[in-house]
Amino acid sequence: MMRKAVTLQQVADAAGVSLNTASRAIRADRYVSDEARARVQEAAERLQYRPNVLARRMRGDKARLLGIFVNAIGWGVVHELVDHISEEARRLDFDLVVFSAQNFHDRRRIGTSDLLADLCDGLLMLLPNREDKILDVLERERGNCVLVSFAAREIGLPVVSVDNRAGGRTATEHLLGLGHRRIAFIHGSHATGQSTERQKGYVDALEAAGIAPDPALMVLGNFNPVETRAATTDLLDLAEPPTAIFAANDGMALTVLEVLRARGLAVPADISVIGFDDMPLASYAQPPLTTLRQPSHDIAVRAVHRLLAMIDGEPFDPARELIAAELVVRASTGPLRRN
Amino acid sequence: MMRKAVTLQQVADAAGVSLNTASRAIRADRYVSDEARARVQEAAERLQYRPNVLARRMRGDKARLLGIFVNAIGWGVVHELVDHISEEARRLDFDLVVFSAQNFHDRRRIGTSDLLADLCDGLLMLLPNREDKILDVLERERGNCVLVSFAAREIGLPVVSVDNRAGGRTATEHLLGLGHRRIAFIHGSHATGQSTERQKGYVDALEAAGIAPDPALMVLGNFNPVETRAATTDLLDLAEPPTAIFAANDGMALTVLEVLRARGLAVPADISVIGFDDMPLASYAQPPLTTLRQPSHDIAVRAVHRLLAMIDGEPFDPARELIAAELVVRASTGPLRRN
DNA sequence: CTGAAAGCGCTAACAC
DNA sequence: GTGTTAGCGCTTTCAG
Numbered sequence: 053m054m055r056k057a058v059t060l061q062q063v064a065d066a067a068g069v070s071l072n073t074a075s076r077a078i079r080a081d082r083y084v085s086d087e088a089r090a091r092v093q094e095a096a097e098r099l100q101y102r103p104n105v106l107a108r109r110m111r112g113d114k115a116r117l118l119g120i121f122v123n124a125i126g127w128g129v130v131h132e133l134v135d136h137i138s139e140e141a142r143r144l145d146f147d148l149v150v151f152s153a154q155n156f157h158d159r160r161r162i163g164t165s166d167l168l169a170d171l172c173d174g175l176l177m178l179l180p181n182r183e184d185k186i187l188d189v190l191e192r193e194r195g196n197c198v199l200v201s202f203a204a205r206e207i208g209l210p211v212v213s214v215d216n217r218a219g220g221r222t223a224t225e226h227l228l229g230l231g232h233r234r235i236a237f238i239h240g241s242h243a244t245g246q247s248t249e250r251q252k253g254y255v256d257a258l259e260a261a262g263i264a265p266d267p268a269l270m271v272l273g274n275f276n277p278v279e280t281r282a283a284t285t286d287l288l289d290l291a292e293p294p295t296a297i298f299a300a301n302d303g304m305a306l307t308v309l310e311v312l313r314a315r316g317l318a319v320p321a322d323i324s325v326i327g328f329d330d331m332p333l334a335s336y337a338q339p340p341l342t343t344l345r346q347p348s349h350d351i352a353v354r355a356v357h358r359l360l361a362m363i364d365g366e367p368f369d370p371a372r373e374l375i376a377a378e379l380v381v382r383a384s385t386g387p388l389r390r391n
Numbered sequence: 392m393m394r395k396a397v398t399l400q401q402v403a404d405a406a407g408v409s410l411n412t413a414s415r416a417i418r419a420d421r422y423v424s425d426e427a428r429a430r431v432q433e434a435a436e437r438l439q440y441r442p443n444v445l446a447r448r449m450r451g452d453k454a455r456l457l458g459i460f461v462n463a464i465g466w467g468v469v470h471e472l473v474d475h476i477s478e479e480a481r482r483l484d485f486d487l488v489v490f491s492a493q494n495f496h497d498r499r500r501i502g503t504s505d506l507l508a509d510l511c512d513g514l515l516m517l518l519p520n521r522e523d524k525i526l527d528v529l530e531r532e533r534g535n536c537v538l539v540s541f542a543a544r545e546i547g548l549p550v551v552s553v554d555n556r557a558g559g560r561t562a563t564e565h566l567l568g569l570g571h572r573r574i575a576f577i578h579g580s581h582a583t584g585q586s587t588e589r590q591k592g593y594v595d596a597l598e599a600a601g602i603a604p605d606p607a608l609m610v611l612g613n614f615n616p617v618e619t620r621a622a623t624t625d626l627l628d629l630a631e632p633p634t635a636i637f638a639a640n641d642g643m644a645l646t647v648l649e650v651l652r653a654r655g656l657a658v659p660a661d662i663s664v665i666g667f668d669d670m671p672l673a674s675y676a677q678p679p680l681t682t683l684r685q686p687s688h689d690i691a692v693r694a695v696h697r698l699l700a701m702i703d704g705e706p707f708d709p710a711r712e713l714i715a716a717e718l719v720v721r722a723s724t725g726p727l728r729r730n
Numbered sequence: 731c732t733g734a735a736a737g738c739g740c741t742a743a744c745a746c
Numbered sequence: 747g748t749g750t751t752a753g754c755g756c757t758t759t760c761a762g
Contacts, residue, residue: 059755070733075757083731100531105506107755110445110738117503131470138491147503150489152477164456164486167444167510192439336675398739409749414741422747446739449754 058101066095078103109171118359119172120150121165121186123179128303128331129346130178133200136352137176144360146173169195174359176200181243196362198355203245210362211372212355216246219344219377220253220298223326226342226379227296228261231388232324236287236294238304240275247275247300250328254298269294273304280307288315295323295388302327302334302343309337309384320386330380339383347375397440405434417442448510457698458511459489460504460525462518467642467670468685469517472539475691476515483699485512508534513698515539520582535701537694542584549701550711551694555585558683558716559592559637562665565681565718566635567600570727571663575626575633577643579614586614586639589667593637608633612643619646627654634662634727641666641673641682648676648723659725669719678722686714 064074069088076084077092078101084092095101109115118141122130134150141148151168165186169175174196180187182204190197191208201213227235237254240247255265271287273280280299284307287294299305305327309319317323319339327334330345354373362368403413408427415423416431417440423431434440448454457480461469473489480487490507504525508514513535519526521543529536530547540552566574576593579586594604610626612619619638623646626633638644644666648658656662658678666673669684693712701707 057755061755071755072734072757073732076732079757085731088732102505104449104509104755106445106449106509107738108757109506110443110449110740110755111757112738113757115503115506117506134491148491149503149507150491152473152487152489164454164488166441167448167454167456168488170443170445171506171510333672333675336672336677338675396739399741400739410739411741411750412748415748418741424747427748443739446754447741449739449756450741451754452741 057104058099060101060103063092063095063099063101066099067091115147115171115173116145117147117149117172118174118176118356119168120148120176120178121168121180122150122152123181128301129201129329129348132346132348133178133352136349137356140353140356144356146356146360174198174363176355176359177202179244179246182245183243194368196359198359198362200351200355201244201246203249204243205245208370210358210370212351212358213372213374214346214351214377215374216249216377217253217256218374219328220250221257222253222377222379223250223298223328223344224254224257225261226381226385227298227324227326228257230296230324230385232294232296233263233388234266234269234292234294235296235298236269236271238271238273238280238283238287238297238299238308240273240300240304250300273299273307275301275303277303277307280304281311284308284311288317293323296326296385297323298326298328300328302329302331302341305341305343305384306333306337309339309341313338319384321389324385324388326385328377334380335382337384342382342385343380344377345380346377350375396443397438399440399442402431402434402438402440405438406430454486454510454512455484456486456488456511457513457515457695458507459487459515459517460507460519461489461491462520467640468540468668468687471685471687472517472691475688476695479692479695483695485695485699513537513702515694515698516541518583518585521584522582533707535698537698537701539690539694540583540585542588543582544584547709549697549709551690551697552711552713553685553690553716554713555588555716556592556595557713558667559589560596561592561716561718562589562637562667562683563593563596564600565720565724566637566663566665567596569635569663569724571633571635572602572727573605573608573631573633574635574637575608575610577610577612577619577622577626577636577638577647579612579639579643589639612638612646614640614643616642616646619643620650623647623650627656632662635665635724636662637665637667639667641668641670641680644680644682644723645672645676648678648680652677658723660728663724663727665724667716673719674721676723681721681724682719683716684719685716689714 060074061071064071073088074092077089138148177199179201197209199209199211202211237251239251242248258265271283273283297308299308305325308325312319319325327341327343330343334341334343399413400410403410412427413431416428477487515537517539519541536548538548538550541550542552576590578590581587597604610622612622636647638647644664647664651658658664666680666682669682673680673682
């Protein structure tokens with residue numbers, strides 16, 4: 053505990069009133085005489101009394117507090133989301149605490165997860181992992197909880213997410229429109245379902261264009277540089293290498309660019325690259341990266357609003373809400389070079 | 392409140408034991424018969440009981456929970472610090488919650504600040520503002536609290552920070568060593584004291600080199616692009632413009648680079664630029680930015696350790712602890728071109 | 731208007 | 747071993 057405990061009782065004693073007259077005075081309740089109120093407030097001031105919020109909360113008061121759970125990984129997009137959610141929550145006079153952990157169901161962590169669940173009026177889960185057991189608990193209890201950018205499986209909880217599948221399709225169609233036919237896809241992990249959905253969009257676009265998806269062109273980068281480098285190398289070493297690469301996120305796309313540069317390939321003259329997310333670094337890349345921009349602001353606003361609706365007691369509505377990503381064309385994609 | 396409240400009492404009833412036997416069984420206390428324990432655990436499982444952490448906490452249990460307060464602004468360096476602190480805390484089996492607000496003493500916010508102060512075993516304040524009233528409270532109460540990168544004023548609380556003054560001096564000496572004599576300094580706000588200290592180091596180096604600091608070369612960028620652009624323009628329009636610019640952080644240095652490029656000036660041939668922080672973007676800048684790297688990891692580790700020492704009841708020690716920043720030479724600085 | 735008492739959910743003394 | 751009791755600090759009936 054942080055503070056030296058000055059309790060309301062002590063204030064009451066100092067002011068010569070009963071405990072609950074003090075309570076009334078502090079809370080500016082109406083049923084107190086001006087004189088008593090003055091004495092209590094003076095005593096509170098002098099003793100530097102601060103109410104114990106835990107105690108209040110345990111009595112069931114609203115805290116006007118929202119919790120965000122984030123996986124320690126993936127601070128890329130997450131950071132923007134947190135900022136926007138924070139802003140929107142504050143606008144609506146809610147505070148926000150962020151809890152960051154690798155796995156919320158870790159034996160060690162469970163205490164804090166529960167604590168926050170107890171403490172907060174509602175929870176926002178950012179990019180939770182499909183294995184996170186806390187999702188089962190939340191689903192079962194139908195707590196006030198909204199999932200953000202979760203697509204790993206069907207779940208009986210409200211979800212707000214970028215439309216990954218449509219985005220994946222848009223990215224691929226952009227490449228198709230430039231004349232590319234051999235388009236590779238580098239996927240990340242399946243933990244949140246983001247990459248998986250983007251891949252579905254990629255396949256959608258290919259099939260709509262009458263191109264059979266080639267398994268050799270779908271490789272695993274796993275959202276990390278090491279595997280992405282290896283995957284890119286494999287792709288380039290193919291008998292018939294791709295003329296364009298769609299990486300499931302910008303981080304991997306940047307790594308692809310790096311490998312390409314190392315092999316002396318020109319982008320987009322020799323090969324085109326497109327990412328997903330539009331992270332801050334994207335526009336600084338060499339060349340600036342074409343990508344799909346996450347509608348972080350809209351996602352955040354919608355997620356907060358739906359959470360508040362639940363808190364306000366509106367009927368439980370586990371609908372999935374998808375928000376479109378915007379294609380941002382920069383210099384890393386270009387027309388297929390005919391030989 | 393998030394959960395449907397299943398209390399320990401209900402579990403006890405269901406198991407046909409007393410409240411307190413149930414408590415013992417749940418906590419794996421030794422003084423319970425195996426049979427009672429089994430019955431209680433079965434009941435708890437069936438009812439999906441989860442202990443109310445608030446209640447436990449109110450009784451005074453340790454939460455093994457640390458709180459980080461960050462100002463919503465300045466997510467640049469802050470984000471790295473949060474990551475490292477989080478990692479170190481977890482290594483030591485502490486959880487972490489992050490509270491992000493513009494001003495912690497805002498009437499509206501005070502509830503949450505207090506709540507977290509009650510809840511957490513200790514608090515880490517990241518780059519707090521000098522005006523934050525919560526600092527006065529913390530100082531007065533001598534709570535378990537460590538300030539990170541605060542240099543705005545003397546304060547009776549432990550502080551861990553990068554050595555801004557030495558860093559500012561190193562940056563300036565680097566420029567001096569390249570032959571520069573007219574070196575400008577773009578400072579940020581005085582809110583946290585970071586910029587102010589870096590400026591002191593700049594002046595230190597200049598004076599040590601026998602150069603009188605020129606007020607015309609010290610301009611305000613205020614950590615934002617708009618004012619930084621204006622400041623840079625002013626500098627370049629001087630009768631005798633600087634040959635090198637030291638920006639108090641990388642963000643401003645990047646803006647400087649942008650203005651220089653727009654004016655057709657070559658970096659570092661025409662003018663050198665150095666920043667501070669070594670944010671991720673720094674190495675991607677055009678040209679890659681020479682800067683001072685924040686020892687985020689060391690700062691985080693030291694801050695956590697000092698906080699834990701306080702929590703463990705070691706004597707209060709409000710010493711300031713400074714950690715050196717490392718000069719990272721990239722391509723934005725070069726020798727003075729003689730005309 | 732004010733005070734006494736109950737109780738939020740839990741754990742730690744103290745009996746049995 | 748197990749149950750009973752007394753709080754943690756606060757708000758809220760319910761009587762005065």
